[in-house]
Amino acid sequence: MDRQWWKQAVIYQIYPKSFQDSNGDGIGDLQGIISRLDYLKELGIDALWLSPVYCSPQDDNGYDISNYQDIDPMFGNLEDMEELIKKAGSRGIRIIMDLVLNHTSDEHPWFTEARKSKDNPYHDYYVWRDGVEGTAPNRLRAAFGGSAWEWVPELGQYYFHQFSVKQPDLNWDNPKVRLEIRDMILWWMEKGVGGFRLDVIDLVAKEPDRMITADGPRLHEFIQELSRETFQKGDLVTVGEAWSANPDNAVRYSNPDGSELSMVFQFEHICLDQKKGGEKWDLAPLPFLELKRALSTWQESLYLKGWNSLFWNNHDLPRIVSRWGNDKEYRIESAKMFAILLHGMQGTPYIYQGEELGMTNVRYDMEDYRDIETLNIYRERTRAGYNEADVMESIYTKGRDNARTPMQWNHGREAGFTDGTPWIKVNPNYPEINAEAAMADENSIFHVYQKLIGLRKTHDVFVDGKYRLLMPEDPDIFAYTRTLEETTLLVICNFHDKTVPLQLPKELDREKQQLISSYMDEGQADVLKPYEARMYLIG
Template sequence: MREQKKWWQNAVVYQIYPRSFQDSNGDGIGDLQGIIKRLDYLEELGIDAVWLSPVCRSPQDDNGYDISDYQDIDPVFGSLDDMEKLIREARKRNIRIMIDLVLNHSSDEHRWFQEAKKSKDNPYHDYYVWRDGEEGVLPNDMGSVFGGPAWEWVPELGQYYFHQFSVKQPDLNWENPKVRREIYDMILWWMDKGAGGFRLDVIDQIAKEPDRKITNNGPRLHEFIRELSRETFQKGDLITVGEAWGADIDRAKLYSNPDGSEFSMVFQFEHMMLDQEPGKEKWDSCPLPFVKLKQNLAKWQTELHGCGWNSLFWNNHDLPRIVSRWGNDKEYRTESAKMLATILHGMQGTPYIYQGEELGMTNVRFDHIDQYQDIEIRNMYRERLAKGYEEKEIMESIYAKGRDNARTPMQWDDTAHAGFTTGTPWMQVNPNYREINAEAARKDPDSIFHYYRKLICLRKENPIFAEGDFILLLEEDENIFAYVRSLADRELLVVANFTEQEIICTLPEEWKDGEVLIHNYKDGGKSEVLRPYESMMIEREK
């Protein structure tokens, strides 16, 4: 069993998408002063750390994931002084600030790239990935994530540069030790500023080898990460998490090795891709294979136990709202949101709550494509129209999987623009804010918000959540998600009805006298009939 020595093993992290969280100056865009204003709300919720999506200086081609200066704050969010104040004020409330670092690529407006384009002999040229060629003849047929080729021609150099994402996001060349040193010094600078941790964007792509068409999991990946950790993270008591869409169990064991040689944990996405048609794009949805979901989550629970660490999440800034995706955001919004939280927070790992998840915020259905801001959505819309897809079909894909579902402004109250801004919001607020908002949730003792507060308290009070073994029950059942956590002389049973139907579920006799720690229906109970989306946690002595 893994010894509990790290604070983040009992922690709960809250992700903020700053652009959409709270505007303090009426320009319609969330900012750092707005986050400071809402720290008491986060303290009330009970979280331990805040992961901020990027706030560094950026042209905002990809909403901040295109950084032009890693050691400054974008004016749209405030100033470096604001950032330092946020770190201080959060610490007063025992909340650490995690900074989102994009180390696979920079903005094309970064000083390094501006220099790199001047000549092949420029000392910064080799900070990026270049290939000789001739205009119109690409080095190979690799495509970028956001559409189009992954190579961009620079006529004055007679070369192409490589970009896995937007053309304004040239990939950094991690083979160059000078690049790595620049990155390490920048991270140490943020640590000196009081950063409590880091989230590393698409970190599994830094060791790319485009000539071999390798983007993620390149041969030198873990060599680079171990050096990164040794030079930076291991010099402080930090929480670190790497985003790795290509992670499997064996790689995750390296990423989250208890010896601290790489990261605290890793974001892997196997469970979040189960409702995607095999071999197709994320826009091509299929019904969730529920049994596979249970088996997948159980695999990560059992195979990382004692030799790695899980990140637990349903939502983030790139994913649609979970209550709309796998719950029921209409008749059973409250019940299904609580059920999904129950399943996740009962597992071993560090839970991540995405802003508004604790309110049961839902996906949005805008009428027109011009109401959407995301570069990925807009590119997909144009490409699929050109391929002959019906507009209605394209919009349905956006409603289901578009990233802007997660990026509509935070719903604080039922005043204009949900209390997010006194100006015109950068993106329209979800029209359901009058019914779904933080002010109403805080006043209702049976709300999703207070349910999350209770789940967070349970994790902090009971070591079984962080340390216990995991056993999946009813593995082939098409409706019920059930598992047991076990530690010393205590056992915890988590049972959830994943459907909107009533389901018969007879509890084993030994559990009938157990203590119900949390239940998502007001009247509680241990009936043999589970109501729609009913869920509970029961604890007993072995």
């Protein structure tokens, strides 16, 4: 059995609530995804990662699960899920489920039982501490604001939650919890899923009494046990979300022996445009040389030792073309540049829905935002005396709803997403930026992504080539090579909105085959236009 199919795969992430509505209720659903499978096959992707579609009260847009083994009615039912797995499979597309294993919803039956009494068999499925009302066990804070401890007066105890108060943390030290998780995963594997994305997996071994939330002492023990009991029994891809990952522990997570996961999502590059010691809302310019260093470190550190995931966007991040590109004069060029820069690297690329169209951030009035994190930070910072204009600028720049606006299919009503009223407003630029227009334009961003996916499947250097950063101190150009035996892939990107001179190292000044470019013409050899990106094959 080949367990490495995911090394030349390209994975597409869908936020189901915003992808395609099939029944007019304004919420995307599984039948909507099924109706768009031919579009995804045309793009050329190998797998679909779905953000959670399980039963959920939707306090955190589905990342608060009340039943791991059923589908929330807003998305359809289990029969729809089985149909999606089958019809995607017939097109060569695997389905990757999003597993939230650090916490459940407070409406999950385990937790409703757990809070009935300290003697309930489910009580120890969660993390509890005795205490006194008004005096939390310690100063740990929840990611969405406030204390990480919630008082339950009838028990005289606090429960621990690293996210919303409605997302109590599971107690992985209890072997019964791990057995429940194992059986649930095996159940999904029986249904034919192609893999799993593991939400905040680096938090599951927390030891809150010692103020340890990420990278607890038993973390890798837990992951190895889970992998041994589940993932290694199938031909799966597994990717762990690990905000605390560094190159050293990523080698453990993605060990080629398959003892843990296929790869992790690490976020070093994503955290560069915030003030040192601050939160993501504390905006700072992107230090470009640091970006080159960070991405290159991961490329070099994991070579032959582990595996990278490659991404600019996901359901929690703003649109890259608005964040670090130019979403106005050079939207098309900068979006293509980001694609070419990333897809030439070693690892598995992830495309987030609409990225292949160059979808952009939005600037809503506050009442039009839906994300719990955004609503909380607005309340917290305005009450704390922050300037409201500054708070809104942070939300415009980094808010998660930037990624969650409906997919822009065509220039018709509500961008072709729904016949009803969408759960969140459509980006008003959909008449110009949509899939129908992109597919009809051979020079579109869509076709660059399509070609990059094809190149990865055609040339082994994309999968196995050794990375080398060129011109590390250049303030505008991100250039690198990937070399496999006699073949070299050369990627050259102007990261900024100005024309810059280009002088390559002499050993690369030889005959090249241009594979792809962000401009229609080949351009001048010694000059790069704004956001110009080129990819060459040498040898």
